[in-house]
Amino acid sequence: MAKKIDLGKTKFHLLAVSVAADLALVKKQGEAISLEAMNAKVLVARAGVLALGFRPITDFMVQLAASTIRLVQEIEKEALAVSHHSVARLRTSNAVQMAEKAQALAKDSGARHRASIDGFVASMLETDIQTNENVLNHTQKLILLLEEIVELMMAASAVSSSARVESAAIDVRFSQSFQSVSNKLEQCSGTVREKVKTNLAVLEKALSVQRR
Amino acid sequence: MKATVIYQSGDHQWIIFGRDPDKKDKIVDTNQHMVMSGGKAILLDPGGIELFAPMLAAVAHHVPISNITTLFASHQDPDIISSLGLWDQVLEDASLYAPWLWEGFIRHFGCDKITYAAIPDEGMDIRIGGRTLTFVPAHYLHASGNFSVYDPVAKILMSGDVGAALLPDDAPMVVEDFDDHIQYMKAFHQRWMPSNKAKQVWVDRVRQLDVEMMSPQHGAIFKGDDVNRFLDWFEALDVGIAVS
Ligand SMILES: [Fe+2]
Ligand SMILES: [Fe+2]
Numbered sequence: 542m543a544k545k546i547d548l549g550k551t552k553f554h555l556l557a558v559s560v561a562a563d564l565a566l567v568k569k570q571g572e573a574i575s576l577e578a579m580n581a582k583v584l585v586a587r588a589g590v591l592a593l594g595f596r597p598i599t600d601f602m603v604q605l606a607a608s609t610i611r612l613v614q615e616i617e618k619e620a621l622a623v624s625h626h627s628v629a630r631l632r633t634s635n636a637v638q639m640a641e642k643a644q645a646l647a648k649d650s651g652a653r654h655r656a657s658i659d660g661f662v663a664s665m666l667e668t669d670i671q672t673n674e675n676v677l678n679h680t681q682k683l684i685l686l687l688e689e690i691v692e693l694m695m696a697a698s699a700v701s702s703s704a705r706v707e708s709a710a711i712d713v714r715f716s717q718s719f720q721s722v723s724n725k726l727e728q729c730s731g732t733v734r735e736k737v738k739t740n741l742a743v744l745e746k747a748l749s750v751q752r753r
Numbered sequence: 754m755k756a757t758v759i760y761q762s763g764d765h766q767w768i769i770f771g772r773d774p775d776k777k778d779k780i781v782d783t784n785q786h787m788v789m790s791g792g793k794a795i796l797l798d799p800g801g802i803e804l805f806a807p808m809l810a811a812v813a814h815h816v817p818i819s820n821i822t823t824l825f826a827s828h829q830d831p832d833i834i835s836s837l838g839l840w841d842q843v844l845e846d847a848s849l850y851a852p853w854l855w856e857g858f859i860r861h862f863g864c865d866k867i868t869y870a871a872i873p874d875e876g877m878d879i880r881i882g883g884r885t886l887t888f889v890p891a892h893y894l895h896a897s898g899n900f901s902v903y904d905p906v907a908k909i910l911m912s913g914d915v916g917a918a919l920l921p922d923d924a925p926m927v928v929e930d931f932d933d934h935i936q937y938m939k940a941f942h943q944r945w946m947p948s949n950k951a952k953q954v955w956v957d958r959v960r961q962l963d964v965e966m967m968s969p970q971h972g973a974i975f976k977g978d979d980v981n982r983f984l985d986w987f988e989a990l991d992v993g994i995a996v997s
Contacts, residue, residue: 632863636842639806646810657817658809661843668842 553676554627556747560683560740561620564613567690567736570729571609574697577729578602581722584715591712595719598704602726605697609733612690619683626675633669640665673751680748687741690733697730754807756814757926759966759974760907765790765884767909769926769968770811773804781919783832784970786911788904789816791882795823797902797911798833798970805836809843818843823881824867825888826851827913828896829858833970838863850879850888854898872900889958891915893951901959908965915955916983917941918972928973931982937972942987944995956988 581599585592640662647655701723708719755774760767771784785808786797794816800808812818821844826834829851837849841863851859853871860869876888888900894915902911918937928934946952959967967975967983975983 632838633842636839639802639839640809640843642806643809643813646807647813650810650814652810652813654813654815654817655810657819658813661818665842 552627553680553747553751554624554631556743557620557623557627557680557683560744561617563736563740564616564620567733568610568613570733571606571613574602574609574726574729575606577722577725578606581719584718584722588712588715592715592719594707595704595711598700598707601700602722605693605700608693609690612686612693616683616686616690619679619686623676623679623683626672626679630669630672630676633665633672637662637665637669677748677751680744680751684741684744684748687737687744690737691741694730694734694737697726698734701727701730754804754811756811759926759968760909762907764792764882765906766815767904767907767968768815769974770808772922772926773807775807777803781832782922782971784968784972786902786968787812787815788881788884788886788907789820790884792820793823793882794821795825795879795881795886796821797825798827798913799824799836799840801832801835802839805839808836819845822847823879824849825900825902826855826859827891827901827911827970828852828899829855830896830914833913834859835862837867841865841867852896852898852900855896874898876900889962891955893946893948894955895945895947901955903962903964905963908963910959910962910964910967910980912959912967912969914945914970915942915987916967916969916972916975917945918969920972924973926973928975928979931975931979931986934973935986939990940995941971942990943992946992949992952987952990952992956984960984 578599581595581602585595585599640658644655644658644662647658704723704726705720708716708723711719754770755772757769758766759769766789768787769784770787771782776782780801780803783798783800783804785800785804788795788797809818812821824840824847826849834851837859844867848868848870849864850870850872853873856869856871872888874890874892876890878885878887884904884906887903887905889903891899891901891913893899899913901913901915916938918934919941920937964980965977967980
């Protein structure tokens, strides 16, 4: 008979939905980076040879914005999958609970055909375990995607530092504008990391509780 | 959950499950019917989620669960069929016969493995083992798509919410004093049955059947002369008038 698992610990369907909702902010930051990148490109064009060192930085910012938005979209999809599988799990574990209750009632009252309940309770437990695996696997994927965003933002932070150095070296007419672009990039990166890390911690804790 | 065998002839049986002593207070008491023949069983209005576990256990006293090949829902109400999502995870290769009108709605209870067999408005016959059951139109009584079930051999009519009575917990399974019983069903029919016209169509239709027992989804069974007494009473009752 299948191993009995503890039912209904973490409400992954609620958790996933709240992660997705929280990450709407990350998407906004991605869009903000994209806007800043455009801004920087215009500046680079205007500054010409005076801001040559800044060109690769704007290219990176464009890429970064695109990657962030793409990742958030993937996260939204994965969060939906977690939610979907978690609701399915809710149904299977609910059915198992009910069937086990029936099993006990049938046993206590000496039902003639109680063995016919035992058979499908075992197979329902198998289904329940499989459904739970689906929830855990998709949660793991969700965590990986969030970690990818954190890494991306670490890179953004490093680039914003060199951007600041670069801005200081640029002609004084443009220096302040480039400085402001660098600061905004750092700001965005910080906000996103903070948001994502909070969600990561919650998901990792839920996953470890459910696996235990 | 109490089980009462109301008909038996060979392997052809009618059993009512109800009067569940562990039922929560605010849940209306329901009668679940099971008809068996030739090693097959059909559950008529199998009931709500709350009743699923005691129902399953009670059924296992009479048949192996795998013998339940068919479910029937007279209409879409939760006390009738909200347990569907749970039966769906228990039964293999089963079918649910229910009004075609309610398919898109009843499926909200969860119906992945079970086949939804849509009953057309005019009703139909099905075979359970060696017996035939007829789904008799009972539209607007009280749902806009609604059926009663008739067994011409047992001469039993499972009338769904028609004939329903909200009785005290310890009430007997069979109506003993029709006049006294009226107090438990009058307000129910006036409020829940919306159409005098639909009511007349159903009464006329049932009068053509040979019914020895009429068994509703709530309350008690009408036997013998009480069947006609009910039809006369219902025919004369002005329905759809409880609130203005
Ligand atoms: Fe109803
Ligand atoms: Fe009902």
